[in-house]
Amino acid sequence: MTAASQITVSIFMLTYNQEHCIAQAIDSILAQKTSFKFQLVIGEDCSTDSTRSICENYQNKYPDKIKLLPSIGKNIGLINNYFRTINACEGKYIAICDGDDYWIDEFKLQKQVDFLEANPDFAIVGTNYHKLFKDNSLVEEKKEHSKPYYEFSDLIFKNVLPSVTTLFRNIPKQEPLPNWILKYPYGDWPTYLWVLKNGGKIHFLNDFTAVYRMEIGVSAKLRKTLSDIETVNLNILKDIASDDAFSHKNAIISKSINDKKKQLVSLYNREKKYFKAFALFLKTIFKQENKLGFVKFYVYSVLKSVKLI
Known part of the structure; x- marks a missing residue:
């Protein structure tokens, strides 16, 4: 059995010029307490600040837990970075945490993996989370769900999954994501739809497990x-x-x-x-x-x- 086959969860993290918050994001992953092996896969896209050196220091300190994918020579852009990073995820499950977000529940992965292991008809697990604004105010984002689970037929109308909270079965490992996703500024919603296309349901835990930074990033620019x-x-x-x-x-x-x-x-x-x-x-x-x-x-x-x- 190879080391890769023993990885239960791959956490993929995209980062670019996030020297002010990348350490907090990485530390929140390393703080996870699990009964299984997990690996943080960092797609570092040729940052012009100290982000890469911070990531390299963490990889040198935790070589068994961190895989660093640096861009060589030039920035390749968010969606290309997304593709190569998710393709490097070898675990049975994939979780997402961008370099400007972080987790606050040290049992997040354990809870989500336990649920999917016990419920093979489910493919994705999300949770509640906090929104962090520029003035450092935290706002709870707790969804009142009108149904016990969601399916493809729900997600196709609206993405109800905050990426920083999700854990999903690594369907892209067996069925690679389609190249048309490369045309778009983000890949999480089409990825979830790809995971659910042949069945599987979405479950939400009531726990608050993560913090999502508002008013920065690609989606924030688009939402203007x-x-x-x-x-x-x-x-x-x-x-x-x-x-x-x-x-x-x-x-x-x-x-x-x-x-x-x-x-x-x-x-x-x-x-x-x-x-x-x-x-x-x-x-x-x-x-x-x-x-x-x-x-x-x-x-x-x-x-x-x-x-x-």
């Missing part, structure tokens, strides 16, 4: 304009619809695409991008089952944007 991030999500859905691996999910994927287009129409109107809203409305209405309802929805979103209702 909500229509931008929803446009990315719509394009992801279109690629999923074109991927033969998801062909058995065509009906629910088509429904989610129409739903996403409606969301975009509303967001464009809210952001005063009326031409974009109208153009998308015209392209979408003929694919709507309830055309009159969609017309009413469009008119309502316009009136609401100009505060007439």
